Amino acid sequence: MNKKITFKKLLALGLVGVASLGVVSCGKSTTTTPTDVTNKNNETRPFVMASQEVDQVFSPFYSSSTSDASVVGMTQISMLSNDKDGNPQTHKQGASVVVEDYEIVKNTANNTSTYNFVLRNDVKFSNGSQLTIKDVLFNLYVYLDPTYNGSATLYSTDIVGLKQYRTQSDNENEQDNFMDTFNQQANQRINNLLDAWEDIMDKNADIKFTESSFKEKLQEYQDEQGDVDSYMHLVEDYTKGCSLFKEEIDSDYKNAKSTNPEDIIFTDKDNKEHKNLFSTPQEIFLYNEGFIKWNKKDAKLEFTAHSSLDEIKALTEEQCKQLVVDAYIPEQFGQVIQFFQTATELRTYIANDLAKKHLDNNMKYNNISGIKYANQTSEVTVNGQKYGAPTLDTDGNVLDGNQVLSITINGEDPKAIWNFAFAVAPMYYYSNQEQISKFDYVKNFGVSYNDQDFRDKVLKDENKILVPVGAGAYKASSKNGSSSVTGGTFFDGTTIYFERNEYFKDGKTGKSANIKNIYFRVVPTEGVLNALYSNSVDYCEPSAKPETVSELQLKKEEGYETVDVKTQGYGYIGLNASKVQNLYVRQAIMHSIKVDDIVSYYGATATRINRSMSSESWAYPKGCTPYYPYVGDPIPNDLDVVSPNYKKYVDIIGKKSGETMNEDEQKGFIDYLIGTLGKVQKDGNGQYNGLNYTFTIAGASDDHPAYNTFNTAKTLLNKCGLQITVAKDSQALIKLTSGSLEVWAAAWSSALDPDMYQVYHKDSKATAILNWGYPSILNNSSKYSEEYAIINKLSDVIMQARKTTDQNQRTNYYKIALDYVMQLAIELPTYQRKDLSAFNGKIVEKNSLNVGEELTSLKGVTAAIWRASLVA
Structure with missing residues (x-):
């Protein structure tokens, strides 16, 4: 189950089996010159394909988004x-x-x-050298x-x-538990740093330390410990922790800058909405950091460090960030290295550094x-x-x-x-x-x-990240040709340029690509059809909504063609356990998501799925039902296959199958999960302490399958005392690859084999595990005791499924593994749908694309793009 996260798949070039992340981008609008519709010469007229926003990590080793991987795929050739x-x-x-x-x-x-x-x-690379x-x-x-x-x-x-x-090492136990020793040593160093911090702060309660003056005091403390190895790194680890915290705060501010102030809506005790209270990143940033709070009872904002929004608006970005840093370092440094993202980053850094030194000395x-x-x-x-x-x-x-x-x-x-x-990269x-x-x-x-x-x-x-090189059908080029290509000319902000690799030979025909130049033009999702109609692009993959399908049917007489095929991936709602740390809060969010509304966005082109695997896979558990039923839906018939806490609450309130909870019962269920089981306290205003989360929609448009669903969930959860914001974010792709989002809507593009290692195994290094918050869970087993136990069991089952080729056995293993994924409450599967391709049949020859009997979810329309040809 190698996966690429995609809020919508662009192209499936070549092999289906490399993982990546991608976003349905509804970002900035672009102004492009229409291509010449009268020129259909393969040698002089480019074939222009719509692309989603790119992250510009165009490396065969490190690309992680679907759109980036599609760019790389144009230039590469695979083993198989x-x-x-x-x-x-x-x-x-x-x-x-x-x-x-x-x-x-x-x-x-x-x-x-x-x-x-x-x-x-x-086989030759694009420079003519042999592979x-x-x-x-x-x-x-x-x-x-x-x-x-x-x-x-x-x-x-x-x-x-x-x-x-x-x-x-040739010791099997050391091999299987290689990082455990270094993780333990890293934990010991952090615990010693925590002890030193507490000791110094307690003994010097009358001193107001700064970051630098505390460092001096810490150096004295370290010197007093002598040659005890785990205490010899106190200053080093403190310095690194401060640096990582500043990086975390910098990332937080970037997130605030990309948040639309209009998306932040507060509700008072009477559930009246209060909009447009913020207008600047400074306000959003300090609100996210807890320096501004909403008083639900009195319907007003309250401030920790300033008396008004005007004062906050006058602050510079650096002043805002420094305000937060100064509040935590060193006064709250213990919290930083225990509960913030910095805690995970510091543990990982120390453990990796220890491992490197060990390997360097034991080659x-x-x-x-x-x-x-x-x-x-x-x-x-x-x-x-x-x-x-x-x-x-x-x-x-x-x-x-x-x-x-x-x-x-x-x-x-x-x-x-x-x-x-x-x-195979050169x-x-x-x-x-x-x-x-x-x-x-x-x-x-x-x-x-x-x-x-x-x-x-x-x-x-x-240069290697921005300009890919390989032996694929095409090579990186520029608007003026491929003689001299840089990152800035390969992708000029709106268009990515490719030129035929003359050394590439089709495995069937022995010929190089038919069309000399192919361009990828970055177009917001909601604008792809207009781009197609205005000849800015010749090919696009719009969302397969019923109205889009109908619109394109009416355009057939104008020469526009469509092809649909079931996608190999699936849609889901993701929750980051390092951001939404309480298991029962995550469960409450999942029960507040009305999945059927997301599915209905696509009409007849989508069906609901209930486990985290493409239903196109032979391993998908047939007949499975929702694990987290929507709290407003009729109670399912079989309560033995749902979350045990849902079943328990249904028993408590005496509801029967087919009945529906009223609003008070729904709110009671959310409170049961968060307050009773999760032990989260409410403040005097009826707000749960610290439960402020952003539900992210990728792009700048609310034309998104999860937008209405997120707002429905927001309404319910906010009534219960959470503070949920639904935000559109054109930077969602970048944030997703770094694990910066809290709750988001996305879709996986799955690989051929249902193997779950890449996305769910505890030893995976793929960026997907950052989305789930795995590092936080694995580095803090006491805080995440339930999740830690589940991940270990899940990882064991994943490896058992790798040890047999018997599909029946593997299907049984994956059924168990998928239930463990549901228990983690990090991913709520939503839909399986069709991909829709639309193109100008007067420009590109339909039959030169993969539109015949070879078209399947495993081999898409552009699988052999080098065979595409313009209309003669």
């Missing part, structure tokens, strides 16, 4: 592809991929499986390095020798023994074909023969083949000369081992 039914495809079968042929050999004697991949010798096994190994060692923190989870595959390589395993250049010196056989050692030139380019890569895993893993289907571009010159197939693979500087300064170099 898939057919319309989700089966692996090689070049031998006509796919445009790196692998010519492959074979899986099972060894029952040692319970291993070996994947032998025969690599083509005629070889060097590039493949480079990519593998990037993904498998201990410091890799992108969305791909290749490291979850139990490759022989991988654990030894990543932990530099015993220079490579992954299960990954081999199989025919480097001797002949191997793959599917009956013998492959001798190829002839290479001095640079390692293949002159004759084929190179064979072998990867051996322990046992069997149904997800492994898709983990090995990664796009080492010459993404590494550096120092590492390339060391490449020796033995201990140097173009990657500096466990080196965060290499990751951050080489792999994530700004």
Whole structure:
């Protein structure tokens, strides 16, 4: 279940199986020049496709949004592809991929499986250089390095020798619990810092410390402890904690700047709404930080540090941020390193630093023994074909023969083949000369081992992030051509430019792309049809609302074509446990969401789902029903398959199946969850302390499937004493990838295999786990005791499902795992729908797109975009 978060999918280019995040963006409007409708020459007229907003992380290793991944996909070629039914495809079968042929050999004697991949010798990157096994190994060692923190989870595959390589240990217990020791040491250091802070503050209660004067006092305290190792880092950890807190506050202010003041609505004791009380980011920021509070009883704002909004409006951004920093450091520093996002970041930083030092000092395993250049010196056989050692030139380019890569895993893993289907990015571009010159197939693979500087300064170099390079059908270009491309000319703010890669060859025809230039034009979701009608774009994917479908039907006589197909992903409401920390509060929010209203937005093109998996998957639990029934819906017949707390409350109030709770009973249920079970107290105004949350809609428009549903939930929850704001946010994508949102509406674009590791396993490093607040849960097992236990059980079941290829067994495992996901109350699945493609049939030849029998949820309309052609 490799997933990409998307508030709406744009393009499914090539292989369905790489994960990313994306947002249905309804952002800034753009002014673009219409394309020439009279020119339909593939060589001189660009094919313009609508794109959602991009995050501009155009790296094959680190892109995390659907829109970014679509941009990258245009320039890359994968090891394998898939057919319309989700089966692996090689070049031998006509796919445009790196692998010519492959074979899986099972060894029952040692319970291993070996994947032998025969690599083509005629694949070239866009600069004309040959793609070889060097590039493949480079990519593998990037993904498998201990410091890799992108969305791909290749490291979850139990490759022989991988654990030894990543932990530099041959002790199985140490391998399986590698980070536990460092996490424990990090916790001890933070506890010592907390003790030191409390001790200093208690003994110096009459002193008003500043950040710097406290640091001096802390240094004295540290010196008094002598050489006790866990106390030798007090000042270092305090300094880092202060730095991380300032970053957190800076992020909070950015969030405030992107919030529309009109979205913040207060209600008084009579449920009368009070709007437009704020007009500046300063007010919103200080409200979010608790320096401004709403008195529901007296219907007025109250201030902690200032006497009026006018005073707050006069503050600069830096003054606002410093006000918050000064309030917490050092006076409330204990709270910061226990309960804020900084607490998680500091623990993670210390633990990773300890792990790095350990690995640097204990280098015993220079490579992954299960990954081999199989025919480097001797002949191997793959599917009956013998492959001798190829002839290479001095640079390692293949002159004759084929190179064979072998990867051996322990046992069997149904997800492994898709983990090995990664796009092969060029080492010459993404590494550096120092590492390339060391490449020796033995201990140097173009990657500096466990080196965060290499990751951050080489792999994530700004140019490499902004301009993707590969061996795909297209290469990065600019409005004036591809001779000199920079980040600013590849994407000029409105348009992303691609040019045909002359070295790419279609696996079936042997030809390069038909259309020389393809442009991605960033268009707000609500504006894509107007862009299509005005010839600003030739192709788009609008929301499949009934009125949109009807409108496009009427446009057929003008030459506009539509194609729909069931999407492989699904919609959901997400809740971040690091922001909404109380499990019972999250449950209350889920019960306040009327999912059927979200589904009805799409009419007949969508159906409801009740578990966190695409219903297109064979593993989706058939017949499952809502776990968190909407509090205003009739009570379900079977109360054994719902949240136990819902069932308990229904018993308490004596309701029966088919009956509906009245408003007082609904509010009583929310209070039962939050107050009785969650033990959250109300203040004198009837407001729950600290329960102020933002429900985020991506983009600037309220034309969104969850907008009305969020407002319905807001009304109920605010009556119960929460303070919910429904906000439209054009920066939602960026915030989502960093785990900054509290509650949001989104959609996953799922991969071929239902494996749940990437999104839900405790050891995943994908950005998805930031959305759920996993780091906070895993680093604070006492505070999140229930969630911690659930995540451990969930992770165990996910791995059990990876150890068998029997679909019935895997389906049973996933049924259990999906129930655990529901118990965490971090994701409420909503809908399964169809994707709608619309294009100008007078510009692009319909049959040149994938619109025939090959079109499925696993192989979309633009799956072979290089075969698209303008109307002759």
